[in-house]
Amino acid sequence: MKIYGLKTCDTCRKAQAALPGARLIDLREEPMDDSLRQAALAQFGAALVNTRSTTWRGLSEAARQDDPAQLLAAHPALMKRPLIVTDTGGMHLGWTPAVRSALGAAGGAA
Numbered sequence: 001m002k003i004y005g006l007k008t009c010d011t012c013r014k015a016q017a018a019l020p021g022a023r024l025i026d027l028r029e030e031p032m033d034d035s036l037r038q039a040a041l042a043q044f045g046a047a048l049v050n051t052r053s054t055t056w057r058g059l060s061e062a063a064r065q066d067d068p069a070q071l072l073a074a075h076p077a078l079m080k081r082p083l084i085v086t087d088t089g090g091m092h093l094g095w096t097p098a099v100r101s102a103l104g105a106a107g108g109a110a
Contacts, residue, residue: 001019001021003024003083003084004085007029011082012082028076038069039091041072044093047080049078050080055077059075080093082095086103
């Protein structure tokens with residue numbers, strides 16, 4: 001299982017602690033490949049872009065109108081976190097009670 005996020009993100013660390021054997025991939029150090037980004041965008045759409053982040057608030061109005069795939073490629077911290085990819089290819093976004101339940105993670109409350 002892979003957790004895409006930031007190693008400095010508390011929510012990503014909670015997910016990693018609650019999912020033994022999961023690997024945290026810091027998007028600033030190891031960018032997400034285009035095919036995974038496109039698959040995540042196809043599944044989650046606009047929800048993949050965190051419009052409440054400081055990165056989003058720092059963008060100009062013109063930049064905010066860019067294609068989400070381009071925005072996420074240029075600004076990895078703009079992605080809602082964590083994006084969890086299971087060994088079977090399933091994807092989950094965030095660390096909500098529904099995600100924790102789907103993954104069988106008892107701990108790591110948000």
